[in-house]
Amino acid sequence: MRLLLINPCNRLSSMVKIKENRWNKYRVWKPLGLLVLAGLTPKEWDITVVDENLGLPDYVGMPQPDLVGITAFTSQAPRAYEVASKFRTRGVPVVMGGIHASMCPEEASERVDTVVTGEAEGIWAQVLKDFRQGALKPIYEGSHAEVEQIPLARHDLLPSGYFFGSVQTARGCPLNCSFCSVSAFNGREYRRRAIEDVVQEFKLIQESHVLVVDDNLIGTTKKHIAGAKELLRALIRANLGKKWIAQSTINIADDEELLRLAVEAGCVGVFIGFESPSDEGLAEIRKKFNNRKGRDFRASVRRIQQRGLVVAGSFIMGLDVDERGIGRRIATAANHYGVDLLNLNCLTPLPGTDLWDTMEAEARIVVSAFPEDWKYYTLTLPVARYKHLSRTDIFRETDICNREFYSLARIVRRAWGWLIGRRKPIFALVSNLSNRRNARLYRDVFREFAASQGGRTYRCSSSLVSPSGVKSPSVASTGASRLSSESF
Numbered sequence: 001m002r003l004l005l006i007n008p009c010n011r012l013s014s015m016v017k018i019k020e021n022r023w024n025k026y027r028v029w030k031p032l033g034l035l036v037l038a039g040l041t042p043k044e045w046d047i048t049v050v051d052e053n054l055g056l057p058d059y060v061g062m063p064q065p066d067l068v069g070i071t072a073f074t075s076q077a078p079r080a081y082e083v084a085s086k087f088r089t090r091g092v093p094v095v096m097g098g099i100h101a102s103m104c105p106e107e108a109s110e111r112v113d114t115v116v117t118g119e120a121e122g123i124w125a126q127v128l129k130d131f132r133q134g135a136l137k138p139i140y141e142g143s144h145a146e147v148e149q150i151p152l153a154r155h156d157l158l159p160s161g162y163f164f165g166s167v168q169t170a171r172g173c174p175l176n177c178s179f180c181s182v183s184a185f186n187g188r189e190y191r192r193r194a195i196e197d198v199v200q201e202f203k204l205i206q207e208s209h210v211l212v213v214d215d216n217l218i219g220t221t222k223k224h225i226a227g228a229k230e231l232l233r234a235l236i237r238a239n240l241g242k243k244w245i246a247q248s249t250i251n252i253a254d255d256e257e258l259l260r261l262a263v264e265a266g267c268v269g270v271f272i273g274f275e276s277p278s279d280e281g282l283a284e285i286r287k288k289f290n291n292r293k294g295r296d297f298r299a300s301v302r303r304i305q306q307r308g309l310v311v312a313g314s315f316i317m318g319l320d321v322d323e324r325g326i327g328r329r330i331a332t333a334a335n336h337y338g339v340d341l342l343n344l345n346c347l348t349p350l351p352g353t354d355l356w357d358t359m360e361a362e363a364r365i366v367v368s369a370f371p372e373d374w375k376y377y378t379l380t381l382p383v384a385r386y387k388h389l390s391r392t393d394i395f396r397e398t399d400i401c402n403r404e405f406y407s408l409a410r411i412v413r414r415a416w417g418w419l420i421g422r423r424k425p426i427f428a429l430v431s432n433l434s435n436r437r438n439a440r441l442y443r444d445v446f447r448e449f450a451a452s453q454g455g456r457t458y459r460c461s462s463s464l465v466s467p468s469g470v471k472s473p474s475v476a477s478t479g480a481s482r483l484s485s486e487s488f
């Protein structure tokens, strides 16, 4: 039996723009969810994994699969449905899973044969069994996996051609920030995998560089941090010679032993969500964790960098507290904290989040001709109505922020720090130049997006009459035309 697993692409996302920016080839990340799914699949299946981010294959020329499995983040959903439709026309049943299908199951079930919601560990075997018996159901509900159920991902199934391999050591996040899907999807309990499994999986990764995909490598409590230290010690003992990067909360800076162990275990950089330069902004999105004990971000970043680690900082623009000038404010904060890289997102209501519920109730989700418009949910485009910023303001402020942070003068200044502190100068330089180039490419994407909205004028929500207060019954078909026509 042939199983074809597909990660659809979104041509608006920067990583597929390899022709326009050759550095992006280093940031095509593996679709780990599909490799885990393959790990759950019995041996008798012949599995092929296609990552469209590496290029579009000739699906017609490939041996016809018996079953297709598609994954998708929200921004990939339109392409996922397009691919699904091609296979269904040829009589091949399509199963869709992953975060988007889980948050919008009704929408997905109208476009594929079977939807699997949630984590797949507890349910995938049943799906395959039912398929073999010709009894596929329209929907299966997965639940949060016991960590022992998480298999070793099939890292052998994708071609070399990636700079980074990927691995997951923990799932779930207790912090439940309003804009984020993780607590809704993976739950608020922090679940760490068995250390032996993680070490074993690291060994299966061919690449010398690895992305640890955890939303937070270290967790937030003393117990989580103790678990992280145990894992790091095991990785040091295993002496794998891998270099890796990970996401973490800022509290990683508070524990010298943790930092030392991370470096000894191969960590070369951390990605930290600062989110907003203001306390009001952090309160708005419920990321008060960042503000505990009146933290000095600059000192925290320095402590991490003194260990030789590169620090990437992520911010969100478009919060209700953000007004004109926010672009410069974020760049100034990022420069002041001293981060080596800046990742700027636009506040985006993703289905299933509290932010979605709030914005939907206030009729602020304006780019909503779903499912087609999901392609704009890349976190870089203004798909909602923002309190004090128009769509054009968002574009301008983003541009100002990127120009300021990624000016050549700033990059050269940061380069001294990388050289003197021996902090991965080549890695940091390449990442800076790549982000600088992507910021330019963003201007084209924004223009295309604006043109797609038909030149309708965009107003800030502060000019709105009043929130509707009406919650849509389902995310799958949220009265798209109602919202979009009144908003642009």
Ligand code: B12
Pocket (backbone or CB within 6 Å): 007, 009, 010, 013, 015, 029, 030, 031, 032, 033, 034, 036, 037, 069, 070, 071, 072, 073, 074, 075, 076, 095, 096, 097, 098, 099, 100, 103, 116, 118, 119, 120, 121, 124, 168, 179, 180, 181, 182, 186, 213, 214, 215, 345, 350, 351, 377, 378, 379
């Ligand atoms: C690594 C990662 C990335 C990598 C992508 C790697 C890749 N190709 O998968 C990069 C950095 C490129 C990336 C980019 C983006 N990401 Co991202 N990313 C993640 C992260 C941190 C981990 C994903 C992962 O590997 N998880 C581990 C695997 C094992 O879990 P999984 O994929 O969920 O798979 C399980 C189930 O979902 C299920 N499953 C999955 N697929 C399928 C398919 C079938 C058929 C079945 C049956 C089951 C099934 O089975 C698996 C095992 O249980 C998640 C957060 C998270 N915790 O998931 C965010 C996350 C997925 N990203 C998110 C977002 C928003 C984005 C971006 C749009 C924006 C951005 N700036 O980051 C872009 C989109 C890129 C694009 N192509 O359009 C959101 C998605 C929310 C949403 N509704 O879409 C998440 C949830 C983070 C968040 N804060 O909310 N991301």
Ligand code: SF4
Pocket (backbone or CB within 6 Å): 173, 174, 175, 176, 177, 180, 181, 182, 183, 215, 216, 273, 287
């Ligand atoms: S943004 Fe980060 S800290 Fe907040 S809920 Fe999501 S994963 Fe957790």
